[in-house]
Amino acid sequence: MDFALLSRVQHFPVRHHSPRTTAVLQRWLEKVKPEVVLVEGPCDATGMVDVLCDAQTRPPVAILGYRTDGTPASSLWPFAAYSPEYQALRWARANGARVEFIDIPVGVSLAVDRDAPGLGLETGEAEEGAPGSVPVSEDAVPLTDAFARSQGYRSFEEFWEAAFEAPDWSPELFRPVLLAWAEVINAGPRQGYHRQRDAFMARKVLEVVAGGVAPEKVAVVAGAAHIAAFVAGDVEPALEAKLPKGVPCAVTVIPFSFPRLAEQLGYGAGNRAPHFYQKAHEAHCDFRRATLEVLLDFASHLRMRGFSASLSDVLEAYRLAVMLSDLREKTAPGLDELREATVATLCRGDATHVDGFLWKSVVGHQVGQVASRIGQNSLQAEFWREVGERRLPRTDSAETFALRLNNEVEVGSSVFLHRLRVAGIPYATLSGTGSRSQVATEAGGYAALTRVRESWQAQWTPSTDVALVEKIVLGDSLEGVTTRVLQERLTLAKTTAEAADVLLESVITGCPQTVASALRACDAHAATDADLPSLASAARALSGLMAYGTSRAHSAVGDEAVASLGEKTFGRALLRVREASACAPEAVAKVLEALRTLHEVALSQPRADKAGWLAEARALMESHAVHPATAGLATGLLYLARELPEADVALEVGRRLSLAVEPADAAAYLEGFLQVNALVLVKSREVVKALDAFLCGVEPERFRQTLPVLRRALGTLGATERRYLMENVMGVRQLKDKGRAVKAVLEEKDKETLKDMSAELGKALDDLDDLL
Helix, strand or coil, X not given: CCHHHHHHCEEXXXXXXXHXXXXXXXXXXHHHCCCEEEEEEEHHHHHHHHHHCCCCCECCEEEEEEECCCCCCEEEEEECCCCHHHHHHHHHHHCCCEEEEEECCHHHHHHCCCCCCCCCCCCCCCCCCCXXXXXXXXXXXXXXHHHHHHCCCCXXXXXXXXXXXXXXXXXXXXXXXXXXXXXXXXXXXXXHHXXXXXXXXXXXXXXXXXXXXXXXXXXXXEEHHHHHHHHHCCCCHHHXXXXXXXXXXXXXXXXXXXXXXXXCCCCCCCCCCHHHHHHHHHCCCCHHHHHHHHHHHHHHHHHHCCCCCCHHHHHHHHHHHHHXXXXXXCCCCCHHHHHHHHHHHHCCCCCHXXXXXXXXXXXXXXXXXXXXXXXXXXXXXXXXXXXXXXXXCCCCCCEEEEEECCCHXXXXXXXXXXXXXXXXXXXXXXXXXXXXXXXXXXXCHHHHHHCCEEEEEECCCHHHHHHHXXXXXXXXXXXXXXXXXXXXXXXXXXXXXXXXXXXXXXXXXXXXHHHHHHHHHHHHHHHHCCCHHHHXXXXXXXXXXXXXXXXXCCCCCCHHHHHHHHHHHHHHHHHCHHHHHCCXXXXXXXXXXXXXXXXXHHHHCCCCCHHHHXXXXXXXXXXXXXXXXXXXXXXXXXXXXXXXXXXXXXXXXXXXXXXXXXXXXXXXXXXXXHCXXXXXXXXXXXHHHHHHHHHHHCCHHHHHHHHHHHHHHHCCCXXXXXXXXXXXXXXXXXXXXXXXXXXXXXXXXXXXXHHCCCHHXXXXXXXXXXXX
């Protein structure tokens, strides 16, 4: 490699997203007037330069490189209006200069193992398209921050603003200072990946010169670390061979946003407040003017929320910001002075409003726009068409809205949003059911089927468009992509419940093709499925479709196919009840949930075999071969369904809690029994009498052994249940005359009063003390 020739090329070091760097670069380009401008960026994205420089394109935008071999992976190279690379492209186009990107191709960048050691950061900053990082101790202070603190600044961003952004640099002074800074940062060994990129870019530069362009007419605009390596001749051509082979990929341009730029804090100057730096860029790096404009915005935001913020307050805040910058020997105020002046004047010393809503305005919500010539893939076009027609949020800030699922239009919006959810396209999150008192526990499945309202929080981010581009390999429509995703889940389904989950999602997302496949899969799995929880879950899903399916289309198979399968699945589940209930303790929780599900379906679904379920529940109640908790649950369910008189319940509870039964089994029975509806059960005098007799009759040693299960069984009782239980205990022990006193004691939690009560009443309370 001819380092002498490389050094003769015109180099300009930049720091990404820096208004001052951009301003100085523009003046430098006007002076040098190069014939060829070479810019750091993926070389296979050179074809996107015309799109980036199109009059319709409005930054922030980003080059998106993504894999096309079916593996989801992508990388972004974002540009703000004040990004020096972006302005270099625009200058070249405006002045007739040839322009190219010279960094490694997208496919190579995507092929790099992002988790491999040694792919660290060359300046303590993250790089787009430069995956990987060196593990750093949590206690380690980055070199940039350490240097900034040594100079009296609180952060590197503050140092950069004061030393590089605010001063009015000339190109002759700025370039050597920035190179010197890069040399300081790169004094230690640089990571291999970045040195490989150095070699690749140096070769691309020399190829241009070898093509007949004079070195003095070639301008290279790249990160300061790379330029420092070129100037110092610290490039090893052999390292390029260590770059991996590129993967199949494609390149496009998508909108980006200020909030996403702000998330890159530490990568490029100005990222912590993109809108503020946009104002500085538009004011030709007059940071005093940018500060005043932001303060005026702050005052407007405060007045909109009912706070007092006059023009005189703004001027006072501006004077304070300028004074602080002068005291700190800064050329102009930066974000730190802006914040401190705002808190001290506009917010009267309270930072709450700054953190709550004011600071969002210096970050900004602006979303870029890409020229129509780039086109959109079918998923992007469908997404933006649906968002527009359904009047859904399209900004990079979270907005909440509700859908009432009682009309075709809003059901259609729900289907669209659920398709995005299932397809894994980040845009909207279900935040509730539209009611403050009822928050959705799951976004899809049975819960989604039963809702009449949905509350969503939606926010477009660049990740939305990235996902829309990547998912095109799965289908050319959102329905097609969702169908493909659900079909893959159906292929992996091993149980009836998993197949039923796919069925529900297919109905919710309006994918009739998968509905038919999932129905067949449910039928096939149910025929051999021996797992009661799986069958019960499937029965509930099918019952839900039978009950709520009118608002969402099933498929050409019709409602009767769903109902028929629901009947068969419920019947198959009943056949597994007794065998599954004779389970080990560790499996009983799932079995209890399955039994409750079957009970719910039997009582709510007319086509379910209610009589068959009640017979199975009665068999469980009477059986000693099953786990006692399942027998207790069955007893409670039958009682609440009015299939068992109170006298029979008391008799059964008394039998199960008798002294002839092992205390552990009795406690387990009680645990299942009280899971149904504890309030109804403890209101029964006969039930409480049996419980009291059981507790009083357990031997002390056995009582201690049984105590953990008893605690668990009775620990779910709330204040109301406890009050009824205690009142019935007093009635059983003929302590009615002291009931009022006990009630007052329980409500006031007066422990001293308890000590003054009779020994007999004290004994009754002591018996329940450990349990309640």
